[in-house]
Amino acid sequence: MSSLGHQLATSVLVVGSGASGLRAAIEVAETGVAVAVVTQRPSDNAPTRERYEAAEWESTVAHPGDTGDRHAADTLRESRFLTFAERHTGWDLYRNLHARARQLAIPVLHHVYVTRLLVDDGTVFGAYGFDLVDGSGHLVHADSVVLATGGHTRIWRHTSARRHENTGGSLRLATEAGARLRDPELVQFHPFGLTGPDSTAGMPVSERARDVGGVLLNNLGERFMTRYDAENMERSDQATVARASYTEIKEGRGSRSGGVWLDLSHLPGETVLTQLPRLHRRMLELQTLDITRDPIEVVPTAQFSLGGIWVRPEDHSTDVDGLFAVGEAAWGPHSANPPTENTLVELLVRARVTGHAAAEYSATLTGTHRSPAATRAAEADVRRLLSADGDQNVRALQRSVRQLMTEHAGVVRNEAGILAGLTGLDEIEAQAMDIGVHIDIGGFRDLAHAYDLRSTVLAARATLQCALERRETHGFHHRSDHPGTASAMRVTMLWSQATGARREPLPSLPATLIEQPADTDPTG
Incomplete structure (x- = not known):
């Protein structure tokens, strides 16, 4: 494996080539700022069409006659007022974004797995990864980075996520860089x-x-x-x-x-x-x-991460200077129970805002951050995993995490189950110290699985710890030992590797939203 087989410098790096990532990259390019996209997907791969056809994604805006406040109020009611911060459609959407990105000649690095964000003194300066086919290293220097690598729904056994996506990689990359998570326990x-x-x-x-x-x-x-x-x-x-x-x-x-x-x-x-x-x-x-x-024959399936990386609502910046997050990677305004019809419109709006903010941040920098030590650490981490020759099978451990999360932190949760889940996760994490990584004619996918396992364990731990602290039922977070909605507990859960789960009070809602008449009285 070559340590630095490929090097690239750009103003803005977008990690992830889904709809959110492409929309953010398009916004950057349209402002005249240099942008590049890095993605695990091969160049001939697009999202599997049947995933879009069977779901028949829809999109909507405020109904005729509705005011902006009325639509916002309906949205907040569906979300159980938890996420307020002060201030055949899906397939066509993706195709058009893909076409626009090609028209703008946005460079895309395909089948590259990002293992680490590069940070110097609290400021991101790029990312490091490897080629899934030949293992060559990729170093990308960037003034700002947008994480658009999806959520963590694949840490459950039944999920709508594609096979090698949504394993919690965005959550791991962000928290290892110094960012926090918000409400990872909230999943649709x-x-x-x-x-x-x-x-x-x-x-x-x-x-x-x-x-x-x-x-x-x-x-x-x-x-x-x-x-x-x-x-x-x-x-x-x-x-x-x-x-x-x-x-x-x-x-x-x-x-x-x-x-x-x-x-x-x-x-x-x-x-x-x-x-x-x-x-x-x-x-x-x-x-x-x-x-x-x-x-x-149907079963409840983890479909959408409602919590994710903590971002500022006005520009989707994180705790790390120069680092932004969007899409399922970031927490959204609908945490407890999203109106499905808002999803695609929200994606377009938030990705545009994020891309604009990342471009603006890059354009106003007066100097650059670079740390050879951070780059060397990223390379060393990959080499260390490549040399792992233990007895534990990475994919078997991933399946164990998915089974554990389905059993103890699925649709219905309680304290005893969550605690059992945390104990089981400790055992899996201990086993993961003895994994074996094997490279074969199929490429370096097993190395990617090893990083996926690291991401899965982190996302599972954040989810379980925050689910334990949220002792109430709100929307898709159902605690059978706390079945009532605890209105007095209007808090958000913040999580980091250093502090674990912590509660933070939410700001008061404007009276203009609270007083809007409701179209429905959602339950759950």
């Missing part, structure tokens, strides 16, 4: 994730399936939502439906594969074919399943 669980096949397990089924009349059944054939929300049934909010399915499975009324059934077979076939044509086609392709006749 989609109630309708596929149980298989392996290549698409966890992929969320379109919400339209329940909107057109789909019903949830347990292994007794009961429409079990009558026990959890008899008024709204399957059209209850996502957190309540996910919790209901989890409870049915946990109490032994689930399917053999550990799911429940989403059934459309009672509807006229023409309704299903007209309203859900893409879902019908995809289920035939994936499972040879005709949803006009047969139910879909």
Whole structure:
């Protein structure tokens, strides 16, 4: 492995080539500032289309006649007022961002795994990584860095994340650089994730399936939502439906594969074919399943990281000078329970703000920070892992973390389970001291798995410790030992490697938002 096979200097470095990363990079380029993108994805890889088609992502803005305050108030109600800080759509969105980035000739370094952000005296000056194919080192000097590498949903067994993404790498990179996390315990669980096949397990089924009349059944054939929300049934909010399915499975009324059934077979076939044509086609392709006749086996799946790296809301800067974060990497305004329709609009707006701020920071610098010692430490860390020849299998340990998090910090949590999870995580971390890393003709993917394991353990620990401290139920954070929403506990959880989980009070909400009339009265 070459220590410094490739070197590059740019004004702004964006780590991650998803929609958030591309939008941020586009904003930087359009301001006339030099920008480069580094990504694990190979040059011929785009997000798997079926992930977008089955979910049928939507986007919205304020309804006609709504004021900005009214839309903001509805958003905050859905989030349980936890995240206020003072001040076939998804696929098309990505394609257009990708095309615009090519048009602007933004350089992209493909199949490069970033192992460490380079920091000198509290200021970021670039990143270090390696090529997943040949192992050559990559050193990128930059005045500012934007982390857009996703969240940590892949630390659960059922997840909508792609295989090698969302393992918590953004959280590890940021905290090792000196940043803090905010509310990592808050994660959105989609109630309708596929149980298989392996290549698409966890992929969320379109919400339209329940909107057109789909019903949830347990292994007794009961429409079990009558026990959890008899008024709204399957059209209850996502957190309540996910919790209901989890409870049915946990109490032994689930399917053999550990799911429940989403059934459309009672509807006229023409309704299903007209309203859900893409879902019908995809289920035939994936499972040879005709949803006009047969139910879909589904399970709650970790879909979206609602907490993440602590950032300033006005520009998405972090505790580390020159370091910014956006997308699932950063905490958002919807922590407890996001309105799904806001997701894509929020992505575009926040990524634009972040890119502009990173470009502006870079343009106003009067000097540069460089630390050869930090670069040497990053190189040495890679060499140390490459020489690891222990008995523990990295991927097996990752699976152990995912199973642990599903069992102890999934849809429903309690103190005893969280403490058991922390004990189990200690044991896994001890085993990880004896891992073996093996390079073969397939490249350096095993080295990437070793770093993924490090990220997964850190993200799991932050999630468990913050979940333990948040002794209340809010949206997707459900504590069965604290089922009531503790309005007096309006706090955010801040986490760092040095301090662990700490509570911080939230600022008061403006009266203009509190007094807005509600369209709905969400529960959960």
